[in-house]
Amino acid sequence: MTCRVVLVAPAITPSxxxxxxxxxxxxENPGAVALALPAAGRAVSSPSVRCRETAAALGLDASVEPALAGLxxxxxxxxxxxxxxxxEPQALVRWLSEPxxxxxxxESVREFCARVTAWLETAGGTAGRTVAVVEPEVVRAVVLHALGAPETAFWRVDVPPLTATEVTGGPGRWNVRLGQVGGRP
Incomplete structure (x- = not known):
C-alpha cells in the first residue's frame, strides 16, 4: 500500500x-493564491489562521489536524x-543549534519533529493521497524524517510560501519527490 502526502506551505503573511x-x-491577497494540486482522498490543515485560509483559497475542504500545528x-x-x-542572543543561538x-x-525542535513524525507514520497507514496545508517547519520535519537526516539539519531546509513537497511510501519507508507534484510535467 502506497501513501502519498502532498505538503503545501501557506501563502505569505505579514509575519x-x-x-x-x-x-x-x-x-495576504487570498484571491491570488493559486497552485495546481492533484486530486486527493483527504485534505488536512495545520490549525493556524494562515494554513486554514490558504487551504480555503486553494478550494480545499480541509479538516484541522492539531498534530500538524507549528512549532x-x-x-x-x-x-x-x-x-x-x-x-536573548545566547538563547536564540542555543535554540537554533541544539535540537x-x-x-x-x-517546544524544542526534537519534540516538534517527534510529534510530526508520529502523525506521518499514522497517516502512512492510509492508502491514497493526502493534501496537507502545513507550516513550513512541518515540511522541514517531514523531509528530515523521510531522508533520515539529523535534527541538526532542521534549519537548513528552506520552504518558500505556496510550494508543494510530496512524500510517498508508508510507515518506516518514505521517499521525497522533488519537482512537479504527482510527477506530471
Whole structure:
C-alpha cells in the first residue's frame, strides 16, 4: 500500500515577511493564491489562521489536524527573529543549534519533529493521497524524517510560501519527490 502526502506551505503573511514568530495573522491577497494540486482522498490543515485560509483559497475542504500545528515558540510568539536576537542572543543561538533546547518555554525542535513524525507514520497507514496545508517547519520535519537526516539539519531546509513537497511510501519507508507534484510535467 502506497501513501502519498502532498505538503503545501501557506501563502505569505505579514509575519512571514518580517521573520516574525507566528502571531495569527491572515494571508495576504487570498484571491491570488493559486497552485495546481492533484486530486486527493483527504485534505488536512495545520490549525493556524494562515494554513486554514490558504487551504480555503486553494478550494480545499480541509479538516484541522492539531498534530500538524507549528512549532510552539513559547514567549517568543509574535516577536521578530531580530527582536529575539537582540534581547536573548545566547538563547536564540542555543535554540537554533541544539535540537533539544527550548529556551523560549515552548517546544524544542526534537519534540516538534517527534510529534510530526508520529502523525506521518499514522497517516502512512492510509492508502491514497493526502493534501496537507502545513507550516513550513512541518515540511522541514517531514523531509528530515523521510531522508533520515539529523535534527541538526532542521534549519537548513528552506520552504518558500505556496510550494508543494510530496512524500510517498508508508510507515518506516518514505521517499521525497522533488519537482512537479504527482510527477506530471
Amino acid at each position: 512571514l515577511r518580517r521573520a516574525r514568530f507566528d502571531d495569527g495573522d491572515s494571508i 510552539d515558540a513559547g514567549r517568543w510568539r509574535g516577536r521578530t527573529l531580530e527582536e529575539v536576537g537582540a534581547a 533539544g533546547a527550548a529556551p523560549h518555554g515552548g
